[in-house]
Amino acid sequence: MKVELMPFQMEMMQRDDEKLLVACCGVSSGKTFAASVYIAKNLCEGRRIIAGAQNYTALNRVLFGEVRKRLNEWHVPYEYRKSEKEIQVGANGLAWGATSENASAILGLSDVDILVIDEASYCCEELYTWGSDRLRGQNVVLPRKRLFTSPDSFNPAHAWFVELCNKNPRAIINASALDNNHTSAEFKADLLERYPPGTQLYEQQVLGRIVDSRSANIAIDDRLFMNDRPAHPLNAPVWIGADLAGQGRDDSVFIVIDDYGFLESRRYHHAETQELVSEMLELNRKYNVAGACIDVTGGFGNGLYDYTHRSVRNMEGVNFGSASSKEFYNNVRTEMHFGLRDAVTSTQFYLPQNDDGAKIREECRYVLYYINPQGRTACFPKEDVKKAVGRSPDALDSLLLANRARQNSQGGIVVGSRSASEVASRVLAAMGH
Numbered sequence: 001m002k003v004e005l006m007p008f009q010m011e012m013m014q015r016d017d018e019k020l021l022v023a024c025c026g027v028s029s030g031k032t033f034a035a036s037v038y039i040a041k042n043l044c045e046g047r048r049i050i051a052g053a054q055n056y057t058a059l060n061r062v063l064f065g066e067v068r069k070r071l072n073e074w075h076v077p078y079e080y081r082k083s084e085k086e087i088q089v090g091a092n093g094l095a096w097g098a099t100s101e102n103a104s105a106i107l108g109l110s111d112v113d114i115l116v117i118d119e120a121s122y123c124c125e126e127l128y129t130w131g132s133d134r135l136r137g138q139n140v141v142l143p144r145k146r147l148f149t150s151p152d153s154f155n156p157a158h159a160w161f162v163e164l165c166n167k168n169p170r171a172i173i174n175a176s177a178l179d180n181n182h183t184s185a186e187f188k189a190d191l192l193e194r195y196p197p198g199t200q201l202y203e204q205q206v207l208g209r210i211v212d213s214r215s216a217n218i219a220i221d222d223r224l225f226m227n228d229r230p231a232h233p234l235n236a237p238v239w240i241g242a243d244l245a246g247q248g249r250d251d252s253v254f255i256v257i258d259d260y261g262f263l264e265s266r267r268y269h270h271a272e273t274q275e276l277v278s279e280m281l282e283l284n285r286k287y288n289v290a291g292a293c294i295d296v297t298g299g300f301g302n303g304l305y306d307y308t309h310r311s312v313r314n315m316e317g318v319n320f321g322s323a324s325s326k327e328f329y330n331n332v333r334t335e336m337h338f339g340l341r342d343a344v345t346s347t348q349f350y351l352p353q354n355d356d357g358a359k360i361r362e363e364c365r366y367v368l369y370y371i372n373p374q375g376r377t378a379c380f381p382k383e384d385v386k387k388a389v390g391r392s393p394d395a396l397d398s399l400l401l402a403n404r405a406r407q408n409s410q411g412g413i414v415v416g417s418r419s420a421s422e423v424a425s426r427v428l429a430a431m432g433h
Contacts, residue, residue, distance in 0.1 A: 008175035009034040020168055022147045025208040026177030031148040035118045036066035038146055039095055042114055044076055046092035050106055050131045052099065052117035059085065059097045063118045098131065100124040111137030120147035125160035151210050159388060165210050177206050217368045219337040219379055222361040224344045225351035230260055237290035237409060238263065240283055241401025243394050244301040252276060253356065255398040256287060257406060261350030262357060265395065273303040280308045291409045293318050293401035314409060318401060330378035336400040337367060337379055339407055356395040363393040
């Protein structure tokens with residue numbers, strides 16, 4: 001068998017006595033080709049392999065498609081059992097296909113020599129951990145794990161991969177998309193136009209490096225919240241945001257703010273609609289609120305809205321998933337995140353460091369955004385934040401709603417705008433510089 005390999009592909013082969021190697025590469029740098037060569041070579045040597053991919057399409061058409069090409073090029077006879085997702089070479093060489101869609105399917109396997117995952121950073125952690133657990137048995141001499149991927153540092157659901165790389169820096173082999181001699185100059189020029197040099201997306205997508213997503217694509221930097229309330233008039237307008245739990249799941253949270261930031265939060269678990277109505281009316285009497293926004297996503301907040309909108313001024317029912325009125329945002333959720341971002345970066349916006357304030361600060365760290373194929377700014381799904389922090393971001397959603405009510409109001413007070421240098425100095429101070 002004669003195969004022409006690029007430097008990173010050759011390094012993967014030469015370091016074959018190491019238990020873990022991770023090829024972190026730019027897009028179209030030859031990752032899947034390298035994975036297919038590695039799998040095909042070890043099949044020919046009679047080893048048992050778990051071959052992982054994001055989904056069945058990626059497994060069948062891409063990874064297994066490339067493995068079969070290598071075997072055909074080398075004139076090696078094999079049996080491909082599509083329904084079982086298996087490729088067999090000779091009596092002993094066997095590759096089981098596995099996907100993030102059904103990672104538990106590999107739990108019954110044992111006596112596996114090698115785990116190979118293509119586009120590993122886009123796969124679930126269970127595929128890696130459960131696959132690693134299969135590398136055991138009396139016939140397994142040197143268990144090996146080989147991951148091939150373009151890193152995805154900006155998605156909190158894939159934080160496990162970033163953590164794995166941070167713990168095993170020596171296992172990482174980097175390769176740039178610009179080093180692939182099999183892609184055209186036009187393709188590389190287009191790549192540089194989409195990911196300009198000097199940006200963190202260039203570092204990730206072109207050079208294949210793990211980057212610090214906290215400062216790159218984070219919607220709201222929690223370090224910019226004020227730790228102390230600034231002095232303010234006692235008659236400043238007040239707004240309320242109410243995030244409602246759905247069918248007893250999560251919590252219902254009310255947050256009260258003024259132009260200077262957080263005033264009060266109230267949290268309810270398994271609260272009946274009438275109890276929530278009483279709380280909203282009591283808060284309205286206490287503060288004489290200038291406006292309120294209620295989460296009506298899924299219809300769970302409709303009762304609260306119906307019973308209180310005639311008593312509370314300027315009340316709006318908000319569906320987080322509905323289309324934004326601003327064409328450059330993907331939906332209302334994204335629009336509200338950037339509305340709060342504007343409030344935090346341009347004014348002295350106070351948020352306590354305990355209780356719901358602490359929850360909001362943590363939840364902010366995992367709300368990341370990207371530019372979708374339609375050119376609109378979009379936040380990653382709420383489910384990613386839930387997985388990262390281990391709870392629903394109810395407090396943050398309530399603050400988003402309260403700030404939306406504030407922005408909708410005509411009577412708000414504009415306070416102490418921050419200069420760009422002040423914003424930068426606060427971030428640097430929070431980082432210990």
